[in-house]
Amino acid sequence: MGILNVLVTVSLAYVLFLFTVAFFADRSAARGRAKWLQSPLIYTLSLSIYCTAWTFYGAVGYAARSGVEFLTIYLGPSIVMIGWWWTLRKLVRIGRSQRVTSIADLISSRFGKSNSLAVVVTVIAVVGTTPYIALQLQSVTLALEAFAGDVAKTSGGPSATTLWLAAGLALFTVLFGTRNLDANERHDGVVMAIAVEAVVKLVALVAVGLFVIWGIGGGVGPTLERISQSDIARWDVSGGRWMGLMFLSASAVLTLPRMFQVLVVENEDERHLATASWAFPAYLMLMSLFVVPIAVIGLEHMPEGANPDLFVLTLPLSEGQNTLAMLSFLGGFSSATSMVIVAAIALSTMVSNHIVMPIWLSAQGSTAIVAGDVRHVVLLSRRLSIMGVLTLGYLYHHTTGGGEALASIGLISFAGVAQTLPALLGGIFWRGATRIGALCGMVVGFVAWAYTLFMPSFGPEVFLSDEFLRNGPMGIGWLRPQALFGISQGDPLVHSIIWSMSLNALAFFVGSLVSFPTPLERLQGAQFVNVFDHSTRPGSWSRGMAEAEDLLVMAQRILGPSEAQSLFRSEAASQGITGYLPETTPEFLQRLEREMAGSVGAATAHAMIGQILGRASVTVEDLMAVADETAQIMEYSNQLEAKSAELTRTARQLRAANEKLTQMSVQKDAFLSQISHELRTPMTSIRAFSEILRDGGLDEAALAKYAGIIHDEAIRLTRLLDDLLDLSVLENGQVSLNERIGRLGDVLDQAEAAAGIENSRLRVVRSRVREDLVLYTDLDRLAQVFINLISNALKYCDAKRPRLEIAVRDLGDNLAIDFVDNGGGIPTASQDVIFEKFSRVGSDQAAGGAGLGLAICREIVHRLGGTVSYLPGQGGAAFRVLLPMTVVRQNRGS
Amino acid sequence: MGRKPENPLFLERQRYRMRRIMDAARFAPVLAAFLFLIPLMWGAGQEVPTASALIYIFGAWAGLIAVTAFLSHKLRKMPRDNWQERP
Incomplete structure (x- = not known):
């Protein structure tokens, strides 16, 4: 006691x-x-x-x-x-x-x-x-x-x-x-x-x-x-x-x-x-x-x-x-x-x-x-x-x-609650798990557990008769509770675990596979399975008919007045509104639902807000709005970045264009002053000599001489104007090419003749075999280029025994025609500018050109699809004309 | 553009170590299950005294606890935000 x-x-x-x-x-x-x-x-x-x-x-x-x-x-x-x-x-x-x-x-x-x-x-x-x-x-x-x-x-x-x-x-x-x-x-x-x-x-x-x-x-x-x-x-x-x-x-x-x-x-x-x-x-x-x-x-x-x-x-x-x-x-x-x-x-x-x-x-x-x-x-x-x-x-x-x-009671109990395991683990690891699957699995597992373990555990004659336990329901042997499908494992607990858990898992799996989840299920599934990636909140309410005041009244009932008010006030403040009634944004509704879920559970909280909102389920649009939020922000930011890059690009283009315009303006001024100068020189002599002729009192010989000078200057003027016209046509791209078939060698012969080589001291060295190519291009224009280059050599080659070598080379993609003389060449500083208009090396105008020849050459070759450039280091002035191989139709030589 | 990839290919040494510790933490239960299932192999024919069985199981248990304590200690020191990193 x-x-x-x-x-x-x-x-x-x-x-x-x-x-x-x-x-x-x-x-x-x-x-x-x-x-x-x-x-x-x-x-x-x-x-x-x-x-x-x-x-x-x-x-x-x-x-x-x-x-x-x-x-x-x-x-x-x-x-x-x-x-x-x-x-x-x-x-x-x-x-x-x-x-x-x-x-x-x-x-x-x-x-x-x-x-x-x-x-x-x-x-x-x-x-x-x-x-x-x-x-x-x-x-x-x-x-x-x-x-x-x-x-x-x-x-x-x-x-x-x-x-x-x-x-x-x-x-x-x-x-x-x-x-x-x-x-x-x-x-x-x-x-x-x-x-x-x-x-x-x-x-x-x-x-x-x-x-x-x-x-x-x-x-x-x-x-x-x-x-x-x-x-x-x-x-x-x-x-x-x-x-x-x-x-x-x-x-x-x-x-x-x-x-x-x-x-x-x-x-x-x-x-x-x-x-x-x-x-x-x-x-x-x-x-x-x-x-x-x-x-x-x-x-x-x-x-x-x-x-x-x-x-x-x-x-x-x-x-x-x-x-x-x-x-x-x-x-x-x-x-x-x-x-x-x-x-x-x-x-x-x-x-x-x-x-x-x-x-x-x-x-x-x-x-x-x-x-x-x-x-x-x-x-x-x-x-x-x-x-x-x-x-x-x-x-x-x-x-x-x-x-x-x-x-034994403890283990039976364990086996019973273990029936929620497939739904639990499946829910947090497998996005494809659905409500139907979870429901099927748990119900099947629970029934199997109750049938094979729980009810028999009370012993015979409590829930199930002895006859039932030994021979199965209505004598159907394979339905015996402790030996399902005729498999008597010996140990009823292990027998029950195996059957209830595998049937449960199977029903869960198959149920999930064949059913289709609602939008909310899919959203929640993603948030559960990827909980470590997502920091976004669950739920989803679109701005609906919900009145903030109704919500406040309800929240006060559940969370308590002070908590609810402070929640509403802080939300309103974060929205920039004074007072207790914030805008019922989806974010706010989610937050409110989450708070309430802590008191009454997620399903009830969702349902309660749903009642105030006038509907208890979410639409696909709501879900998309929530799920896409992050994506939208990212997209927006990407768009901004793209726009900013585009702006930078445009600004750069504008700067370049501005620079070019300035340059062009400078060029135009230079061009105008050059052209006035070039026109003025022959005009001056024409005027001077025509004045002498007008005054009279000249003998026949002088008369003829002065008239000849006027004529020469007029020709020079005409040639200058012709060149200018030609250049302008070429530069504007208005030129139409007169393409035809012809031999390169013939073109060079023609150019040599036109340049007047025969009557000069210049010796031209050529390799006829290599020139034996058939071209399809504008041969007249090509000849014009060649004439220009040959006349240049004629005019400027300052060697004692001037010599021009014209070599044709096959460079794979291109055909190169080099014009190399044995003169002093062009100073390095001038090499960059010789193809510009009115550029002349040195100050001599003796040759009588206006400095347009190489500019015209460059334009022509450009039109023909090739390039002309100065080739330094050849022991004299050297120009290379490159033509694309596509113009070569037939290679008869080499 | 300009964003850090979520799972960079190369990590600095410390983060690399951390991830291997996470791997070890993932492996620990596999090891535990293996050790605790070894008694299944003692089955028929072999007479294993209960006393030896107890010593084995408690020894393995204590060892696993020590390993887990070590790994958890390492993982605990890591900022919680890093816990979400994938392997």
């Missing part, structure tokens, strides 16, 4: 202590002094709700029954944590960017904010978690019974104890789990309390373990010796179960609602994951380190028929270590309560957001959003949900009466 009183007192003191911790944690968080609350250590410890009373008590029982197999339950989560970079990091990032409140919310949000999907996940979670809560209640009751012997039964019976326990847990959860509405504001008090409980259970188990090894076993060596002599001395684990259980526990750590709550929803900083990735496996390792020694020594020391599930408690008790036993009880109590509290919070959020609120909203009609105090309703519905969840757990425990081995 005494020990029970002490136990009750200690338990109550412990509970009071937890209340105090939670209260102060909440208060300091509210005051913003919660830095230490948000450390990675607290985060890691809060994950320890994975280790429930099932772990604390049940693992030893499990080990006593099946040996090392129990380790799979810890190895699976360890692998997931070690692989945080793959999955958890992404989940946490999505959870934070989408303001996810639960696993149901995440899946619903990913698949187009579908509430039906959220309902399915919620149902799976409730069905899967209720037995688990019952299990916790049962374990605490069992522990209490073991402690107090029969005393507990006399003071109201185990059932009453369980009821009190459930009520107490409900009270604690309501008090600290529903203090604030926004799930993303986190439950600092609760998290702190479960972190403390995590320490208590670890310390308790380690203490019992140390006592068992050193107090009873006699040290590590002897204990290992005892293990080798025990019933579980041999490694005897079936491969299927080893793998199956590892898979199951790995998926449980992702899909269990309570694990999702602490991993994703309560996560404060992504970097905490980095610490938890090794610290949580270390915690799990410590928790399981002493399980086998405790089991082995318990089997050895405890009487036949003692419940191995309670060895952690009964072993110290039987050794008279009451304090240690008390600590052990508190450890188990902590395990059970922390799990129940978090599970109740997680489940109540889901039930409230996805079942109660939608029903309430539709019952109220669309006016309700503006009229009712939604905040209050949400809180109330959550509180009721918590009580409902715990009531369900209690009822489950009461109906089944406990009695089953703890671990």
